[in-house]
Every structure is written in structure tokens, then in C-alpha cells.
Amino acid sequence: METKILSEHYDKPEYRTLEGYKRLGGGYEPLAKCLKMDRQQIINDVKTAGVRGRGGAGFPAGVKWGFLPDNGETRYLLCNADEGEPGTFKDKVILEQAPHQMIEGMIIAAFAINSPKSYVYIRGEYAKAQKIVKAAIDEAYAAGLLGENILGSGFTHHMDIYSGAGAYICGEETAMISSLEGKKGQPKLKPPFPAVAGYLGKPTIVNNVETFSAVQIIMRDGVEAYRKYGTEKSAGTKLFSISGDVMKPGVYEVPLGYPLKDLIEQECGGLRPGRKLKAVIPGGSSAPVLNAEESYKVTMDYEALAEMGSMLGSGAIIIMDDSRCMVDLLEVTLHFYHHESCGQCTPCREGTGWIHKMVKSIYDGTGRLQDIDLIDRVANQMRGRTICALADAASFPAISFVKKFRDEFEFYVREGRSKVTGVRVEGEAHA
Amino acid sequence: MEFSSQLKEFIKKELVRYEVKRSAIIPCLFAVQKEQGWVSPEAITVLSKEMELPETWITEVTSFYTMFNRKPVGKYHVQVCCNISCSMAGGRELAAHLEKNLSAKAGEVSPDGRYTVSRVECLGACGTAPMMQVNDEYYENLTLESAEKLLREME
Incomplete structure (x- = not known):
């Protein structure tokens, strides 16, 4: 069963408005309470609640806030709404259905870290979400929830939105900062981490949309109530974006630690009639693929997925049934990473193109058997040798697809056609 | 080429909206594209003069982000x-x-x-x-x- 904590009112259109948000969910009461609290207490609460970054990296939010140096420099707060990990569409739901939940979480965070200015960096394609969030920010200003002396507390905070322009890499926090500074969205070497030197070289905290929503919930319901859901190390609930071969794809909120099998069979209404599960990408296209047996065993939390050699990532679950050709899907996936590599680091710029080219040659019927091992070798050599994690993100699907579905790649090379569909796709439908 | 007065007005506002002028490049390019349908090399030159920022800064942003059309597109x-x-x-x-x-x-x-x-x-x-x-x-x-x-x- 779904456990709707964040998403309790997402289905009600009036929840989008300030009035509806206040009436249905007691919105902005937690903010009023927080503004009277000791700042360190809020940070401690978020730490104790154990909410881990919901964008993909899973870093504990409260711990991140604790990295800010105490040097009197202006601190900036950024909300990462550059949702772009293939398979992920849960932040769009929050932005469009519950903008105030995120905004309130941001103001609470801003107060906790004492930041005068924040930006919501929203991907350029989410034009509708940008309009809704901008309208919500305007409402908050008009109600004295943003701007000078918020609710008479003496705390001043300004918030604005910033539009991305079509670059997956800007979801990486240092790339997002480069982009916000008006530059190409290229990641920067860490350390220094943004908490020390971020936007304009100033201390900066970047959190995901859903993380801010969770902060609002933690401060509303209390740490204990939040920790009632989830597991010891993966606390709370999470929004999962589920797509692919299920009857009812969509965004579902369940506690972390929820069995993937139940998500597929209950929430999503199971597979299409007569189909069997073949594979699942559990955390966005960068997460190593699981085979059916692993998928039916795993629970959706950071630890269980790591143990299985994959990751929770952004919580984007892509379901593949037995009609799917893994050579085809890996080709699509690697095309993406090659396209989105920012070109800064050689192993990534060249590597993503090289492994894509090899998989494409197999898909085109001109691949060689030795390429299968070469894909694995090149992918492994890309890892850990670049400024950001995009090279690693591209290597994970390549390595895991080839390892777990090697027979399909070998068959394709030998026969020049798919083992699953029996044909080779040519012509215009070919990507 | 000359930008419309509304576009010029928009650019002026964006230039003071963020902590640094450079941050206005992306929003201004969107506005140029909205008015002209795409971002031509000539438009970049004009924008660079309007913003008083180096043309290379605007060119590199235009070519990096896929949402900027560097060729005309259909309606x-x-x-x-x-x-x-x-x-x-x-x-x-x-x-x-x-x-x-x-x-x-x-x-x-x-x-x-x-x-x-x-x-x-x-x-x-x-x-x-x-x-x-x-x-x-x-x-x-x-x-x-x-x-x-x-x-x-x-x-």
C-alpha cells in the first residue's frame, strides 16, 4: 500500500495555491515554529531524521548543512529541480502539485543555515512547472513568507527561479552552480565542495526538490514521526517514478525498504498480460540493471540496493519485460550519456562515444565478438577518472547489461539480429 | 538587426536581477529565441552589445545548451x-x-x-x-x- 506522507494532497488542485496548502496541510505553520527555534536545533533535527538526498547521491541532508564554514560569508541555498535522470519524473509532480511544500522546506533550510538568498534551478523543458513555482513564490512574498522580516522574525530571505536550458549535466551540483553563474554547465573539481566554495565562490547548499519537501514534513511532524517509516539507515518515505512495462506507471510514495516486487505487482498493477519480468533499472538509467531474480528479492532502500550492486539513485524504476532486447535498450541509454557528456574530461568525452559506438555497431549487425569485452574494459577504465560522476553513470549500465545479458550480445553479433525479437531494426525507426 | 523595445526592456531588467550580470545570459537568450525563433550569430552580436558582455561568453552558452536553436526551426x-x-x-x-x-x-x-x-x-x-x-x-x-x-x- 502507498504511504502518502509527502503526497497526501497532491491529487487536489487547490493544494497548489497558498490558501489550499495552508488549509489542507497546515502549511507554513512549521515555518512559523522554526523561526522561533534555535538554528542548530533544526539542523540537528534534519540530521537525526536521517533524510538522505533524494536527487540521486543519497547524501544525508543535515550532514551536508553542517559542512558550512563559520566565516561570516554570505551563504546561498539552491534547489535542484533540474530533473533529468532518465526514468525520473517525481520532482515534476512536486513542482506542479505542491510548490509550497518545497518552498516552505527551502525557507526553513535557509533559516537554519542563515542564508539570505536562494534559487530554484528548474530544467528549461519544465515550462509549466516554472510558471507554477514562480506564482507560488509571488504568493509567498505577498503573504510575508518571503522577503524582509519573515513573519516578524527578523529573518530576511529572497527566493527566485532560474531556468536551465537543456543539459542533463546541470543536475550535478557544481555544474548547476556554473550554469547559474551564466556559464557552460561544466562540473568543477571537488574539493572544495559547494558548502565551502559554491555559487560565486561563496558557501552554498544544494538540495533536491523532494529533499526540501521532506524537510517540511520533518519539521511539521517531528523527527520521531518521520523515522517511523523506512529503515534504520534509510529513513522516511520516498517518491518513486515507475515507467516501462507495467500496467500502471506513475509516481508512488512508499516507505524506504519497500519490496520492489510489491511495487510492481500491487501499486503498478503488475506486468502486461502474459509477460514475464526480465530486468529492472532501480534508480534511474545510471543505476546498474537488476535481473528478474534480483528484482524480486530486493527492497527499495539505499543499503539493500547497494548490496545488490546497484543503487537507489533518484528512485526512478524502469521495468523491462521479456519482450525487450537488451542490446537495443543499452544502445538507447549510451546514446544519452554520449550526448550529455560535457566534454571536459577525456575519459568521459571519448569513452561515452566509444562504448556507444561499439554497442551501436552490434545493434547495426556489424559488431565483433571481441567488442563485448572491450565495452566492459573501456567502461571500467572510465570510472573514477573524471571530475564528476557522469562517466561512472555511463559505465554502470554498460557493464551491468553486458555482464547480466551477455548471451543477448553474443547472439546479436553472431546472427546479426536480436535474440529476443528475432529481427534487426533498420530504417527510420532506428535511433 | 535590432531587438524590439520589449526585448531590450527585458534584457535591462534581467541584467540587474541576479548577483552577477553574466547570469542573465541564459534568460536573455531564451527571450531572443522567443522573439526571433532561433539564436542567429547576428543576434548573439547584438545581445553582446546590449548586455555589454563578451560575445564569446554568449556564444559558448548558446552552443552548450541544447534548448537554444542555432538553426531556424518551424513554427x-x-x-x-x-x-x-x-x-x-x-x-x-x-x-x-x-x-x-x-x-x-x-x-x-x-x-x-x-x-x-x-x-x-x-x-x-x-x-x-x-x-x-x-x-x-x-x-x-x-x-x-x-x-x-x-x-x-x-x-
Whole structure:
């Protein structure tokens, strides 16, 4: 069963408005309470609640806030709404259905870290979400929830939105900062981490949309109530974006630690009639693929997925049934990473193109058997040798697809056609 | 080339909206593209003068981000997602169908000037695949027929 904590009112259109948000969910009461609290207490609460970054990296939010140096420099707060990990569409739901939940979480965070200015960096394609969030920010200003002396507390905070322009890499926090500074969205070497030197070289905290929503919930319901859901190390609930071969794809909120099998069979209404599960990408296209047996065993939390050699990532679950050709899907996936590599680091710029080219040659019927091992070798050599994690993100699907579905790649090379569909796709439908 | 007075006014406001002037480049490029349909090399020169920022800064941003069209596009810029979830739901077949039936070769403008069909990466509508973005709007849960009909009936 779904456990709707964040998403309790997402289905009600009036929840989008300030009035509806206040009436249905007691919105902005937690903010009023927080503004009277000791700042360190809020940070401690978020730490104790154990909410881990919901964008993909899973870093504990409260711990991140604790990295800010105490040097009197202006601190900036950024909300990462550059949702772009293939398979992920849960932040769009929050932005469009519950903008105030995120905004309130941001103001609470801003107060906790004492930041005068924040930006919501929203991907350029989410034009509708940008309009809704901008309208919500305007409402908050008009109600004295943003701007000078918020609710008479003496705390001043300004918030604005910033539009991305079509670059997956800007979801990486240092790339997002480069982009916000008006530059190409290229990641920067860490350390220094943004908490020390971020936007304009100033201390900066970047959190995901859903993380801010969770902060609002933690401060509303209390740490204990939040920790009632989830597991010891993966606390709370999470929004999962589920797509692919299920009857009812969509965004579902369940506690972390929820069995993937139940998500597929209950929430999503199971597979299409007569189909069997073949594979699942559990955390966005960068997460190593699981085979059916692993998928039916795993629970959706950071630890269980790591143990299985994959990751929770952004919580984007892509379901593949037995009609799917893994050579085809890996080709699509690697095309993406090659396209989105920012070109800064050689192993990534060249590597993503090289492994894509090899998989494409197999898909085109001109691949060689030795390429299968070469894909694995090149992918492994890309890892850990670049400024950001995009090279690693591209290597994970390549390595895991080839390892777990090697027979399909070998068959394709030998026969020049798919083992699953029996044909080779040519012509215009070919990507 | 000269920008409209509204566009010039917008640029002026954006230049003081952020902590640094440079941050105004992306929003101003969007505004230029909205007015002119694409970002021409000439428009970059004019924008650089309006913003009093180096032309190279604007050029590198224009070429880095895929949403800036460096070639003219049709009245309807049809962007079909061909990433993994959409591909599984027929996104590539949809793109091919629209290219063929609207006489718009991938990335080029159709002879009547109405359409440019592009294949793009994940647009974050994976649960309602296949989908396309036409200018600013998302259209989801499409079939070959519904997508074509939608596009033909656009004013």
C-alpha cells in the first residue's frame, strides 16, 4: 500500500495555491515554529531524521548543512529541480502539485543555515512547472513568507527561479552552480565542495526538490514521526517514478525498504498480460540493471540496493519485460550519456562515444565478438577518472547489461539480429 | 538587426536581477529565441552589445545548451523523447512517423515552415510515454495517429 506522507494532497488542485496548502496541510505553520527555534536545533533535527538526498547521491541532508564554514560569508541555498535522470519524473509532480511544500522546506533550510538568498534551478523543458513555482513564490512574498522580516522574525530571505536550458549535466551540483553563474554547465573539481566554495565562490547548499519537501514534513511532524517509516539507515518515505512495462506507471510514495516486487505487482498493477519480468533499472538509467531474480528479492532502500550492486539513485524504476532486447535498450541509454557528456574530461568525452559506438555497431549487425569485452574494459577504465560522476553513470549500465545479458550480445553479433525479437531494426525507426 | 523595445526592456531588467550580470545570459537568450525563433550569430552580436558582455561568453552558452536553436526551426518545434522509457513505448517510431508524415526530416524545417521534428533526450514524462514537447507544451500518452492529428490541427 502507498504511504502518502509527502503526497497526501497532491491529487487536489487547490493544494497548489497558498490558501489550499495552508488549509489542507497546515502549511507554513512549521515555518512559523522554526523561526522561533534555535538554528542548530533544526539542523540537528534534519540530521537525526536521517533524510538522505533524494536527487540521486543519497547524501544525508543535515550532514551536508553542517559542512558550512563559520566565516561570516554570505551563504546561498539552491534547489535542484533540474530533473533529468532518465526514468525520473517525481520532482515534476512536486513542482506542479505542491510548490509550497518545497518552498516552505527551502525557507526553513535557509533559516537554519542563515542564508539570505536562494534559487530554484528548474530544467528549461519544465515550462509549466516554472510558471507554477514562480506564482507560488509571488504568493509567498505577498503573504510575508518571503522577503524582509519573515513573519516578524527578523529573518530576511529572497527566493527566485532560474531556468536551465537543456543539459542533463546541470543536475550535478557544481555544474548547476556554473550554469547559474551564466556559464557552460561544466562540473568543477571537488574539493572544495559547494558548502565551502559554491555559487560565486561563496558557501552554498544544494538540495533536491523532494529533499526540501521532506524537510517540511520533518519539521511539521517531528523527527520521531518521520523515522517511523523506512529503515534504520534509510529513513522516511520516498517518491518513486515507475515507467516501462507495467500496467500502471506513475509516481508512488512508499516507505524506504519497500519490496520492489510489491511495487510492481500491487501499486503498478503488475506486468502486461502474459509477460514475464526480465530486468529492472532501480534508480534511474545510471543505476546498474537488476535481473528478474534480483528484482524480486530486493527492497527499495539505499543499503539493500547497494548490496545488490546497484543503487537507489533518484528512485526512478524502469521495468523491462521479456519482450525487450537488451542490446537495443543499452544502445538507447549510451546514446544519452554520449550526448550529455560535457566534454571536459577525456575519459568521459571519448569513452561515452566509444562504448556507444561499439554497442551501436552490434545493434547495426556489424559488431565483433571481441567488442563485448572491450565495452566492459573501456567502461571500467572510465570510472573514477573524471571530475564528476557522469562517466561512472555511463559505465554502470554498460557493464551491468553486458555482464547480466551477455548471451543477448553474443547472439546479436553472431546472427546479426536480436535474440529476443528475432529481427534487426533498420530504417527510420532506428535511433 | 535590432531587438524590439520589449526585448531590450527585458534584457535591462534581467541584467540587474541576479548577483552577477553574466547570469542573465541564459534568460536573455531564451527571450531572443522567443522573439526571433532561433539564436542567429547576428543576434548573439547584438545581445553582446546590449548586455555589454563578451560575445564569446554568449556564444559558448548558446552552443552548450541544447534548448537554444542555432538553426531556424518551424513554427512548431516538435521534440519527441527517444530515451529509454519512451523508446520502449514507441518514441522512436513516433518520431519516424512524424518526420515522414509532416515532411520534416530530423532536425530540419518542413517545406511549409510549420514543423521541425527533433529527437531529444529524457523530458521527464516517462510514466506517460510516448510523449512530445511542442514549443513549451507537453503532450503525453500519444499514439501515432493522435500525435499527427494534434499537430495538423494546430493553428
